[in-house]
Amino acid sequence: MLHEIDKRITDFLEYMEVDRGRSRRTIENYDFYLRRFATWAKHPKPSAITRELIHKYRLWLNRDVPGRDEDLIKKSTQNYHLIALRSFLKFLSRRDVKSLPAEQIELSKAPSRIVSFLEPDELDRILAVPMRESEGLVALRDKAILELLFATGLRVSELANLKIDQVNLRRDEFTVRGKGDKVRVVFLSDMAKAAIKAYLDKRRDASPYMFVSHDRAKGGRDNAGPLTPRSVQRLVERYARAAGITKRITPHTLRHTFATDLLMNGADIRSVQSMLGHASITTTQIYTHVTNAHLKDIHKKFHGKQN
Numbered sequence: 400m401l402h403e404i405d406k407r408i409t410d411f412l413e414y415m416e417v418d419r420g421r422s423r424r425t426i427e428n429y430d431f432y433l434r435r436f437a438t439w440a441k442h443p444k445p446s447a448i449t450r451e452l453i454h455k456y457r458l459w460l461n462r463d464v465p466g467r468d469e470d471l472i473k474k475s476t477q478n479y480h481l482i483a484l485r486s487f488l489k490f491l492s493r494r495d496v497k498s499l500p501a502e503q504i505e506l507s508k509a510p511s512r513i514v515s516f517l518e519p520d521e522l523d524r525i526l527a528v529p530m531r532e533s534e535g536l537v538a539l540r541d542k543a544i545l546e547l548l549f550a551t552g553l554r555v556s557e558l559a560n561l562k563i564d565q566v567n568l569r570r571d572e573f574t575v576r577g578k579g580d581k582v583r584v585v586f587l588s589d590m591a592k593a594a595i596k597a598y599l600d601k602r603r604d605a606s607p608y609m610f611v612s613h614d615r616a617k618g619g620r621d622n623a624g625p626l627t628p629r630s631v632q633r634l635v636e637r638y639a640r641a642a643g644i645t646k647r648i649t650p651h652t653l654r655h656t657f658a659t660d661l662l663m664n665g666a667d668i669r670s671v672q673s674m675l676g677h678a679s680i681t682t683t684q685i686y687t688h689v690t691n692a693h694l695k696d697i698h699k700k701f702h703g704k705q706n
Contacts, residue, residue: 402442408433411490420580432483445491445498453504457481478506512685515646516655522549524642526590532641536601536613541634543594544610548635548650550591552657552675554578555628555650561609563599568592577676585674658686 412430415421421429437443439459440452460477481504488501517525526549529541548558557575566573571587587595595609604611608625631650639648654675661671672683 402437403444404437404442405434407445407491407496408437408487410494411487414490415486422578422580428479429483429486432480433487436480436484445496448488448499450499450503453481453484453499457507474507475512481506514655514659514685515648515652516659517644517648517652521642521644522656525638525644525648528638528641532638536598539594539598539601540610540613541638543591543598544631544634545638545653546588546591546594548653549657549660550588551575551585552654553585554654554676555631558610558650559626559628559631562607563609564607566595566609568596575676579678581676581678583673583676655686658683662686 408430411433412426415429416426436456439456440448443452457477460472460480462471464472485501485504488498488504491498492501526542526545529538529545532538533541544558547553548555553561553575554577557577561575565575566587568587571592572584573587574582574584576582604613606625610626610631612624612626612630628650635648635650635653658671658675661674662668668680668683668687671686672680675683677683
């Protein structure tokens, strides 16, 4: 039997896909969060969703999710569940379906995120590794990947989907389509430009993608497939270990390093927000607590002074 709420969830997910242009990953996440709520609440009618029901659901998320005894759901993940619910309730309201007003669902206060980024010496070491640890096209490709991640702050999915004809090496900039189908401009450094050119000059395959596998066992020159985000993540992790970096490094660490480097060198946060493609300035503000040069100057001026 198909309950009303399940049909409404399906309608909502189709709306998010078609009308709002959300990514497949976002749709999958919303589907999971909303089906979890519907199952827990025993498929209530929209009109039966009340503040008291949401309160009990939040307690369940915080305490009693099956299989989570040793590892409770993080506050940020709990909030993802609630954000999906709020979006769903807004959708119902626009369709004149009686239910709880979305604004009556408050989010939990989550602890501040700690941003991991590469120190300058660590960055220098990891950028130097590909030409030392690999050879041929793979070395040139991996060098270009690392330089591009740091130069542009690209998300790993954006980098994996990048095509050669997108990148204008004459203008040192190109556009990329990111989260929420938003388009932004990113800029190439001299090092990234040189690394990409060196790689492309040696390419002989016909693939339109910027970064491909170069696995001869999987086909000839014309069959080079694009690297997957997971493949890029593995190569970044491998080069971090080879560079002697003990903390966990991912492609997103290079994105954090890009943003931190800009802010530490005086860039304003609104510009960094645009270059990262963040929809909200709140997301970009996670970097400010590690880049506040004024506080550092105050500390040096007044701390540890002897009378």
